[in-house]
Amino acid sequence: MPTSTTEPALAKRACAVIAPTTACPACATAYQQCCLPLHQGTAIASTPQALMRSRYSAYVLGLYDYIVATYASAERANLTVYDIANSAAQTTWIGLRVLDTKILPQSTNDAGQFYGEVEFKVFYSEAKCLYCLHERSTFVQEDGQWFYRDGVMLAGNGAVKSKRNDPCCCGSSKKFKQCCLPKIQ
Ligand SMILES: [Zn+2]
Numbered sequence: 001m002p003t004s005t006t007e008p009a010l011a012k013r014a015c016a017v018i019a020p021t022t023a024c025p026a027c028a029t030a031y032q033q034c035c036l037p038l039h040q041g042t043a044i045a046s047t048p049q050a051l052m053r054s055r056y057s058a059y060v061l062g063l064y065d066y067i068v069a070t071y072a073s074a075e076r077a078n079l080t081v082y083d084i085a086n087s088a089a090q091t092t093w094i095g096l097r098v099l100d101t102k103i104l105p106q107s108t109n110d111a112g113q114f115y116g117e118v119e120f121k122v123f124y125s126e127a128k129c130l131y132c133l134h135e136r137s138t139f140v141q142e143d144g145q146w147f148y149r150d151g152v153m154l155a156g157n158g159a160v161k162s163k164r165n166d167p168c169c170c171g172s173s174k175k176f177k178q179c180c181l182p183k184i185q
């Protein structure tokens with residue numbers, strides 16, 4: 001169980017920021033043009049993909065309160081900022097590739113809600129090993145706003161066996177050794 005004395009130290013990580021003109025780790029555009037307004041609460045994500053990208057960049061920046069706030073209400077009830085920060089404490093985020101996204105027809109049997117799906121690969125390292133998370137996430141609209149509900153893991157999860165001269169796993173078209181390999185810690 002987390003103790004109250006450890007929580008403030010982790011909570012400080014939720015204040016990490018980058019300059020508004022810096023390239024967003026999730027979108028490759030200027031942070032102020034994509035995820036910054038979402039993180040600041042001055043705009044809402046217009047699509048499931050925009051929300052997914054903003055959640056990834058929030059993980060990179062340590063904005064764990066945003067991660068909690070963008071869970072659908074049923075899931076959010078069981079989460080704390082501490083849980084999220086703790087689960088990501090050993091993780092170095094390497095890159096995100098969005099592979100597919102769609103908005104499903106409005107449901108007729110579940111309060112008329114809209115659902116969306118985003119398939120993505122996230123690359124991250126822990127203890128100097130590179131891993132891939134390949135997931136299809138489900139998003140739901142509540143009061144006109146998109147939230148993350150859950151996800152299913154797809155083939156290709158786990159350790160990535162990239163060689164130094166292979167094309168980088170992140171999809172940058174650079175060699176692994178010239179792109180994400182140096183980021184692995
Ligand atoms: Zn972004």
Ligand SMILES: [Zn+2]
Nearest residue numbers: 168170179180
């Ligand atoms: Zn790369």
